[in-house]
Amino acid sequence: MKRSRVILEAVILAFLGALLPLFLTIYGAWSLSLRMEEDRLMDIASQATTRAERSFLDAAATLKTLGGRRFISCTDAHIGEMRRLVVNSRTVEEIGYIEDGMLKCTSWGPENRLIKELAPDFVVGKDIKAWVDVIPMVTGANPMSVVQVGPYNALVDPARLVEGLADQDASVVVTAPNGVISATLNTPDTDFTDKLGRETTKGTVDGNIYAVNSKGGWTAIAISSTNGLFGLFSNEHWFFVAFGTFATIVIIGLVIRMSRKRLSPLGELSIAVRKREFVVHYQPIIALSSGVCIGAEALVRWQRPDGSLVRPDLFIPLAEQSGLIRPITDQVIEAIGRDIGPLLKQHRSLHVAINFCADDFKTGRVLETVGQRLGNSGIANDQIWLEATERGLMDIDEARKTIAEARMRGYAVAIDDFGTGYSSLQYLQSLPLDALKIDKSFVDAINRQTATSAVIAHIIEMAKSLKLSIIAEGVETREQAEYLLDHGVEFCQGWFYAKALPAAEFIDYVETSLKRQDSGVVMLSRTKSTNSSEASLSSRP
């Protein structure tokens, strides 16, 4: 996967990661504020209807008390009693006494005015009549509500209905049972309240938050604006915003960590494994005496999406450390079956050498994975060489068991990079190996007057005494090839012959090599003849 894509994905994720919690918390805080505000308005509306109903019933009760007593009309005693009741009542402003269509007297004193009796605005029970919005005859003061029981009526100031709610930050409308507005507070938008029903409910419409409460026929609507909500929102819900910010920081942090991981070498390698970005190249293994290709070593390459190839020494150590080497090995083995299975089936003299990590040898997984993945490939077991480094054979008992089992199944086992580890002759002797690969560093030293240059002759002698086949690695010059041939080394691989080739090129290489063999052309002509052009490891102990 391209780094730029990982970075782009990370930026998009971080952006969404930052916005989402912020959006959710703002939305959450907003909805909560809205709900709290609706509840507050419902409380106000409910207080208003309770007051309205109570004032109305209070006034009616006062009048009923008065009606239950006998007075000579409009005497001082009568008027005095009316006045006393007004003073003692919280709701009643004035009481009037009516007889024969005339207002005879009020709690203020005697009167004698003709009353024009209009149909009541609403009636409660049999005997309580009510009018709203009436201008008092005597005082001519603000419009009042009138409650009448029998010959008495009482004036109730509608302001009393919303009294005590005045310090609330809301507009209120109280309507009487007949639907007429009887009190308002803080100049409500009556166009809006007219549209609302009369049953108890709450909600938000067009920037208005409202609550409607109905009780005993009275309805109160409390309204406030969503604009006011921002104050509430920022005051009371700072913790929401704090939480949102915290969540945003955490999410961005996680995204950064995840992207770092993905961009880290290990992250990139895991993605490569998942996307199967590995290809296998094949380095021809040559019989020195004839120059004929007898097989190949399978060498993995990591093919990046841009087509570039990464050398194995750059990722195999990390893969081994992390355990990713196992799926990589599996992919290599599967590729071998696909790439050169048919070729090996056609030419039974050819073999393929596969590199295994130390762990696969220690645990014996090497056998399981090769068996599973190449069992049906058409490649015979004796065409498969398993390469293990000295490190892989450190645990001698386990190694011996794995090697013995491998050979029983027909595979050949070679020790790789021989000479670079610490293995002793004694150690080698105790393992039932088939071949030994001489590390390139010793081949490099051939014919150079260095300390290592003498070592290769000893390694060759040692291998011979153990009856191991020898494959020399990293042959780059004719002199090296001649030296090896002179010293009885049978096989080699190196750039002098061929680099590791993509499968198709390797197949071409083999066909050409075999044709050359058929026509009798031999690359290195030495006087010594060996039987190693018989391309198999035939020197098993």
Ligand code: C2E
């Ligand atoms: P190796 O197994 O010792 O493989 C031989 C390495 O030497 C290969 O390098 C090969 O291309 C290189 N080589 C061969 N002839 C010459 C030559 O004449 N001159 C020079 N300068 N180099 C030559 P490569 O392919 O880069 O592989 C490096 C190492 O990566 C291998 O060393 C092996 O240890 C590891 N490796 C490669 N493929 C696999 C695999 O499939 N599994 C495991 N576990 N390790 C692998």
Ligand code: CA
């Ligand atoms: Ca190798």
Ligand code: CA
């Ligand atoms: Ca090697």
